[in-house]
Amino acid sequence: MGIEFEFDTKNNFLEIIAKCKTNDKTGIEMEAMTAVTLSALTIYDMCKSVDKAISISSVCLLKKSGGKSGTYIKK
Secondary structure (H helix, E strand, C coil): CCCEEEEEECCCEEEEEECCCCCCCCCCCCHHHHHHHHHHHHHHHHCCCCCCCCCCCCCCEEECCCCCCCCCEEE
16 A cells, blocks of 8 residues: 655645555455545644644545456546
């Protein structure tokens, strides 16, 4: 598992992306979304004293491959 952070300082925006891989028969989507959510909450906790208007939004699955349902790419 890896977590990437992309900062857009011009628009005050942070994108958090979790990349996961498993050889298990069940998916790892929930673990990836949990990693992103906990990262966002940790950043919120560290920055809330600077700006109370920080918000967390749009946690979603962007891409998935393998498993019973095959490949998924968010449009």
